[in-house]
Amino acid sequence: MxxxxxxxxxxxxxxxxxxxxxxxxxxxxxxxxxxxRRAGMSSALAHHYFGGKDQIFLAAMRHTLRVYAAEVRxxxxxxxxxxxxxxxxxxxxxTSSNFQPEVIAAWLNFxxxxxxxxxxxxxxxxxQRRLHSNLMHDLRPLIGGRAAGAALRIAGLIDGLYLRQxxxxxxxxxxxxAQVLALLHAELRGGAQ
Amino acid sequence: MxxxxxxxxxxxxxxxxxxxxxxxxxxxxxxxxxxxRRAGMSSALAHHYFGGKDQIFLAAMRHTLRVYAAEVRxxxxxxxxxxxxxxxxxxxxxTSSNFQPEVIAAWLNFxxxxxxxxxxxxxxxxxQRRLHSNLMHDLRPLIGGRAAGAALRIAGLIDGLYLRQxxxxxxxxxxxxAQVLALLHAELRGGAQ
DNA sequence: TTCTTTATTGACTCGTCAATCAAGAAAAAC
DNA sequence: GTTTTTCTTGATTGACGAGTCAATAAAGAA
Numbered sequence: 130m131x132x133x134x135x136x137x138x139x140x141x142x143x144x145x146x147x148x149x150x151x152x153x154x155x156x157x158x159x160x161x162x163x164x165x166r167r168a169g170m171s172s173a174l175a176h177h178y179f180g181g182k183d184q185i186f187l188a189a190m191r192h193t194l195r196v197y198a199a200e201v202r203x204x205x206x207x208x209x210x211x212x213x214x215x216x217x218x219x220x221x222x223x224t225s226s227n228f229q230p231e232v233i234a235a236w237l238n239f240x241x242x243x244x245x246x247x248x249x250x251x252x253x254x255x256x257q258r259r260l261h262s263n264l265m266h267d268l269r270p271l272i273g274g275r276a277a278g279a280a281l282r283i284a285g286l287i288d289g290l291y292l293r294q295x296x297x298x299x300x301x302x303x304x305x306x307a308q309v310l311a312l313l314h315a316e317l318r319g320g321a322q
Numbered sequence: 323m324x325x326x327x328x329x330x331x332x333x334x335x336x337x338x339x340x341x342x343x344x345x346x347x348x349x350x351x352x353x354x355x356x357x358x359r360r361a362g363m364s365s366a367l368a369h370h371y372f373g374g375k376d377q378i379f380l381a382a383m384r385h386t387l388r389v390y391a392a393e394v395r396x397x398x399x400x401x402x403x404x405x406x407x408x409x410x411x412x413x414x415x416x417t418s419s420n421f422q423p424e425v426i427a428a429w430l431n432f433x434x435x436x437x438x439x440x441x442x443x444x445x446x447x448x449x450q451r452r453l454h455s456n457l458m459h460d461l462r463p464l465i466g467g468r469a470a471g472a473a474l475r476i477a478g479l480i481d482g483l484y485l486r487q488x489x490x491x492x493x494x495x496x497x498x499x500a501q502v503l504a505l506l507h508a509e510l511r512g513g514a515q
Numbered sequence: 516t517t518c519t520t521t522a523t524t525g526a527c528t529c530g531t532c533a534a535t536c537a538a539g540a541a542a543a544a545c
Numbered sequence: 546g547t548t549t550t551t552c553t554t555g556a557t558t559g560a561c562g563a564g565t566c567a568a569t570a571a572a573g574a575a
Contacts, residue, residue: 155438171554241430245348289482
């Protein structure tokens with residue numbers, strides 16, 4: 130009983146199923162059949178709507194980035210003043226939703242994919258540039274010329290500590306946030322020149 | 323004409339071929355046949371000496387870590403004083419040899435592997451602990467109680483900036499080293515508390 | 516010399532998976 | 546009511562890959 134307008138529903142279901150499946154398997158060795166089964170349809174339909182495996186992966190990556198961007202936006206909406214906004218950006222990277230196993234798996238595998246897929250690399254650059262520009266926007270008024278270096282270090286520390294915490298067997302633990310916030314305060318105090 | 327004592331030679335050739343092949347392909351979707359061909363032997367021989375694909379990967383990971391550890395040791399041998407030694411540890415992580423495409427690919431894929439393979443996870447922990455303990459050894463005499471946090475931040479920044487620089491299309495660029503050194507100086511000056 | 520150990524491979528098995536296709540079924544258009 | 550469009554799948558194809566095995570060959574031991 131084919132309802133019309135199924136395309137967006139099917140695509141969304143496939144994207145979610147892809148991320149879940151990558152999270153369950155841990156790498157990109159996931160089959161279109163398993164993704165499709167998880168999304169409640171045949172593998173032929175997945176091919177019909179996405180054309181191929183690569184495009185399914187890219188759609189999943191776009192979705193992951195979109196979710197993260199939305200979280201940052203929401204956190205910024207509740208923040209007041211440059212310093213508060215910077216702290217909000219940092220905290221948004223370490224919320225528990227970012228540490229769901231399937232989200233961690235998605236990020237790690239997208240890093241791998243970015244080595245060989247131009248599209249994946251482009252998407253990752255968008256994330257990096259957005260983070261950098263968000264940081265700069267509030268760092269510049271506070272520390273002027275030292276903002277550029279500080280933004281590089283803060284962004285790098287966010288990525289590095291996310292990587293470490295994501296790979297730790299311990300599911301919880303918000304020590305990473307505190308470390309990045311400590312760096313932020315040092316930068317604001319003029320620590321690194 | 324089978325010479326005796328081929329095992330260590332074959333194993334070393336396979337490990338090197340594995341890293342090269344992962345670098346060429348960009349991910350762990352490499353076939354035992356291709357690795358073996360690159361190493362100049364049949365795939366059956368690779369299975370004979372390693373037992374299976376997983377063990378070949380682990381051997382490659384061990385080798386990558388061993389090379390890195392040797393570089394750090396060599397850099398430390400030429401360094402004098404706590405401050406100099408800390409700088410040497412940081413620089414060792416960003417030498418050009420660490421940015422060979424096959425080395426970058428190895429690291430990224432080992433991160434992915436560490437999610438699901440207990441052995442890979444264990445090896446990664448060894449790397450992390452060694453780095454942390456190296457940093458602590460020279461930080462503690464300099465800044466005492468603040469060493470623990472500083473070591474976390476420096477190690478995190480090394481990982482994060484390596485990730486970023488490794489994924490950048492630009493092959494050269496040693497800006498990352500400077501950023502970590504800047505953080506080091508800030509920590510020594512008592513910037514982050 | 517005969518036996519055992521080490522080295523080596525081609526051929527084969529068994530499984531998996533991406534992608535295609537023809538065909539069916541329901542809604543909408545005409 | 547017929548045609549067209551959208552949705553859907555089972556079955557199939559074609560390819561590839563991990564791991565096994567029997568067989569060959571040389572070196573050393575007995």
